[in-house]
Amino acid sequence: MRTGILFEEEDKVDKKADDVHDLHLDMIEKQLTNYAQTNISDYFYSPAKEIDEVKKRQNVFKDLKKKENFELFYRFYKGMASLYQEQEEVEKMRNVNQNFISSFNNIYHYIDLIGFFEKKLEVLTFNSSRLKFFQEKVIHYAKEERFVNLKEQFETLAAEMDDITYGVLVEDNVITIQELDSNKKNDYSYIIQDIFADFLEPKEDFPFKLPNSYSMFDSFQEMVLDQVVKLYRNFFERLKQFVQKNQEYMADFFVIVYQELGFYLSYIQMMDSFKEIDFTFPELTQENSAANEIIAGKDLVLALRLAKNEEEVVPNDFYFEKNGFLNVVTGPNQGGKTTFARMVGQIYYLVRLGTMVPAKRATLTLVSSIYTHFERTESESLTVGKLEDDIRRIHDIMNRIDKNSLVVANELFSSTTKKDAVQLSHKIIEKIKAKGARMMFITFLEEITHLEEADTYVSLVDKEDPDRRLFKIVRQEADNRAYTASLVKKYQINQQDIVRRLTQ
Numbered sequence: 001m002r003t004g005i006l007f008e009e010e011d012k013v014d015k016k017a018d019d020v021h022d023l024h025l026d027m028i029e030k031q032l033t034n035y036a037q038t039n040i041s042d043y044f045y046s047p048a049k050e051i052d053e054v055k056k057r058q059n060v061f062k063d064l065k066k067k068e069n070f071e072l073f074y075r076f077y078k079g080m081a082s083l084y085q086e087q088e089e090v091e092k093m094r095n096v097n098q099n100f101i102s103s104f105n106n107i108y109h110y111i112d113l114i115g116f117f118e119k120k121l122e123v124l125t126f127n128s129s130r131l132k133f134f135q136e137k138v139i140h141y142a143k144e145e146r147f148v149n150l151k152e153q154f155e156t157l158a159a160e161m162d163d164i165t166y167g168v169l170v171e172d173n174v175i176t177i178q179e180l181d182s183n184k185k186n187d188y189s190y191i192i193q194d195i196f197a198d199f200l201e202p203k204e205d206f207p208f209k210l211p212n213s214y215s216m217f218d219s220f221q222e223m224v225l226d227q228v229v230k231l232y233r234n235f236f237e238r239l240k241q242f243v244q245k246n247q248e249y250m251a252d253f254f255v256i257v258y259q260e261l262g263f264y265l266s267y268i269q270m271m272d273s274f275k276e277i278d279f280t281f282p283e284l285t286q287e288n289s290a291a292n293e294i295i296a297g298k299d300l301v302l303a304l305r306l307a308k309n310e311e312e313v314v315p316n317d318f319y320f321e322k323n324g325f326l327n328v329v330t331g332p333n334q335g336g337k338t339t340f341a342r343m344v345g346q347i348y349y350l351v352r353l354g355t356m357v358p359a360k361r362a363t364l365t366l367v368s369s370i371y372t373h374f375e376r377t378e379s380e381s382l383t384v385g386k387l388e389d390d391i392r393r394i395h396d397i398m399n400r401i402d403k404n405s406l407v408v409a410n411e412l413f414s415s416t417t418k419k420d421a422v423q424l425s426h427k428i429i430e431k432i433k434a435k436g437a438r439m440m441f442i443t444f445l446e447e448i449t450h451l452e453e454a455d456t457y458v459s460l461v462d463k464e465d466p467d468r469r470l471f472k473i474v475r476q477e478a479d480n481r482a483y484t485a486s487l488v489k490k491y492q493i494n495q496q497d498i499v500r501r502l503t504q
Contacts, residue, residue, distance in 0.1 A: 004159075004256050004259075004260050005130060005133065005134050005137070005253055005256050005257045005260060006057075006060050006130045006131070006134065006257060006260040006261070006264065007043055007046075007057065007060075007260045007263065007264075008048075008056075009042070009043075009046040009055055010046065010047070010048045010049045010050065010053055010486070011046060011047050011049055012046060012047070012368040013045040013046070013047060014045075015041070015045055017246070018371075018372050018373070018374070018393070019345065019349075019370050019371060019372040019408075020045075022342070022345070022372035022373075022374040022408070022410075023342050023345040023349060023370075023372060024299075024300075024301040024342060024346070025346065025349060026056045027301045027304075028044075028300055028301060028346070029041060029044045029045075031270055031300075031301075031304060032044065032263070032270055033266070034265060034266075034485070035265070035266035035267040035269040035270060036262040036263070036265075037077065037078070037081035037262060038258065038262030039262070040262045040263040040266055042259075042352065043259075043260065043262075043263035043353075044263065044336075046353075046354055047349065047352030048352050048353070048354060048366070049352075049368060050366075050437075051284050051285075051286050051366050053354070054284060054351065054352065054354045054366060055284070055354075056128070056129065056130055057132075057353065057354020057355075058281050058354045058355075059128035059129065059130070060128045060130055060131060060279075061264060061267070061268070061354065061355060061356065061367075061438050062127065062128065062281070063126045063127055063128045064130050064131075064264050064265065065268055065322060068124070069126075070265070070268060072117070072120050072121075072124070073261055073265065074265055074435040075117075076113065076258075076261070077258060077261045077262070077265055079109070079112070079113040079117075080254065080258040081258075082109070083106060083109060083110055083250070084115070086105075086106050087103075087106060087108065088101070089102070089493060090102045090103050090106065090239055095222045095225070095226070097222075097225050097226055097229045097236070098222060098225060100239070100240050100243045100244075101225075101239070103243045103247075103349050104154075104239060104242070104243050106158070107150070107154055107243070107246060107249050107398070108154060108158065110249055110250060111147075111151050111154060112151065112427070113144060114138070114147070114254075115142065115151075115349065117138060118138050118139055118141075118142040119234050121135050121138050121139060122139060123442070124179060126500075131298075134253075134257060137253055137494075141253075143253060148245060148427075150249060150326070153242055154242070157235075157238065157242055157468075160235055161235070162241070164228070164235070165179075165230055165232060166178065166179060166228055167179070168224070173215070175223075175224075176226035176227075177224060177228055177231060178231070179231060193428065195426055204288050207405075209242075213310070220417055237437050262459045263427060267355050271356060273306075274300070274303055274307070274358070276303075276307070276312050277298055277300075277303055277313075277358050278296065278358070278359065278360045279356035279357065279358055279359075280356055280357060280359055280360060280361055281356050281357075281361055282347075282351055282357055282359075282362035282363060282364045283362070283363040283364070284351070284364065284365075284366055285363070285365050285366070286365070286366055286404075287362070287365065287468050288365050288367070288403055288404045288436065288437070288438060289322065289323045289325075289436075290322060290365055291319070291320065291321060291322040291363070292318075292319065292320040292363060292364050292365055293317070293318065293319045293320075293358045293361070293362065293364075294317060294318040294319075294343075294344065294347055294357075294359050294361075294362045294364070295317050295359055295361040295362065296315035296316070296317065296359055296360040296361075297315060297316055297317070297318060297343050297344070297347055297357075297358060297359040297362070298313040298316075298343060298358045298359070299313060299339050299342050299346065300346060300357075300358055301342075301346075302339055302342075302343075303358070314336070314470070314471040314472055315359075315360075316336075316340055316343065316472065316473045317332055317475075318340075318343075318344050318457075319475065320438060320455075321453070321455060324438075324453075324455055325388075325432065325433055325436075325437070325438045325439060325453065326429060326438075326439050326441065326451065326453050326454050326455065327439070327440045327441065327454070327455045327456075327457060328441045328442075328443060328448055328449050328451070328454040328455070328456050328457070328459075329341065329440065329441070329442045329443075329456075329457040329459070329473060330442070330443060330444060330446075330456065330457070330458055330478045331457075331458050331459025331460070331461075331473070332459060332461055332466075332469065334469060335459030335460070335461065335471065336459050336469065336470075336471035336472070336473060337410075337442045337459050337473070338374070338410055338442065339471070340442075340459070340473045341408050341410055341440055341442050343358075344408065345370055345372060345406075345408045345440075346358075346442055347359060347362065347364070347407055348364060348367055349370055350363050351366060352366065352367070365404070365438075366404075367404055367405060367406045367438075368402055368404035368405055369400070369401070369402070369404070369405045369406070370405070370406045370407075370408065371400065371405060371406070371407050371408070372407075372408045372409070372410075372411075373390070373393055373394055373397060373407070373408070373409045373410065373412060374408075374410040374411075375410055375411045375414060376389065385415075386415040387413065387415045387416050390412065390413055390415065391424075394409075394412065394428060396426070398431050398432075398435075401432065401435050401437045402435065402436075402437065403435060403436030403437060404436075404437070405435070405437040405438070406437065406438050406439075406440070407432060407437060407438070407439045407440070408439075408440045409428075409440070409441050409442065410442045411442060411443065411444070412424070412428065412441070412443065413425060414444075418445065421445060422445055422447045422448070425443070425445060425448055426448075429441070429448075429451070429453075433453070441454075446478070449478035450478070453471075455475065456475070456476065456477055456478045457473050457474065457475055457476075458473070458474060458476050458478055459471070459472070459473050460472045460473075460474060
């Protein structure tokens, strides 16, 4: 376990696990990477086990969501990203002198960034204990001897570098770099500058000075720099020693916070991109048997896809009654059942990250684990048959769940007979009940919807046009008729159609 400043890793989720794919968590992570300069994967797949850790993460989010705080930390984040990018450019430089002078400039950018950040932090107030801790570390670090000495040594060398001037003498196709005579009256560059002073806009620097950037040198500039270094050998030797001594100039805790901010800031940016979705911090309970609710929840991945066509996701509510453990969802094909299951699973997972969740309101248990069993195609089952694959997968889940687990199952045992599917499903439900876990079960099996312990949900169709899906999932008793009429109409299997086809 790695303990950070803003984010403590308590657990690790396998990125290739079924639940990551089934719930489209990998797609959410991919969306976050569009906003991040750093790898946010380690944080996205590190859900918390304890409510205390979730609340600490939530408090960081709450502070960073404030406009002033977000802008400051985003500026720091981008500044750190630029430092790393500049360092990558330095490592590519073929010219040794260009390399260490550019490294010297990078130290300047670091000192400047920390100085700016420290001044801004001094006047801000945070509610998050972790941001308060980071604030104190930055303010203290800016006054530490190590940083003060780095800054003073840099400023001394920078002042000397700023005074370096040189002349470029071209004679008989030979270029010579030389120090300038202190008597500048004989330097034609100054004479020309004085004569044309009113016409030069902006005014040119005479004589030549070292540039501020060294990333785009051509061969002539490299030659000039090498000659200048030889000309001022003593100074550049001291500068080189300074750079070599301070190769690890960046404080470790800044590196950690930079990486952690990538997760926090990218999630906030992603939320802001969903203009039509409400996000909320859920109320939390550690007790798995407590009542849970999600009001007007939405599937983030579907919302992103529909937003491209300026469409909106239909919001849905979800409940676990107190001591209730089984929710059964039924209804017509393509009526939104899988999306509903995915939305519920996503929200339970996002709670564990300490983020806001896509809903108007939520009260949720902090589950210890989420397991999914979504239907696979034959090709995905590879070397075994579909039924065998289903049994192996669900058996593995049953061996791993505990009393705080959530199981989301979508169309279990659809490849076998109805009788066998019902019997196998009953055994799974009994096992989950015995373990004290909770289950969301999407099924066409009427017998499962009529179980005494089942809280049933139905995917609605338009009463006037059963072919039209409303994508609204409501708590009601399943009558298994809402989609029967739709199937009969779609496949022309009512009595009139059958007679007509037989007599043709």
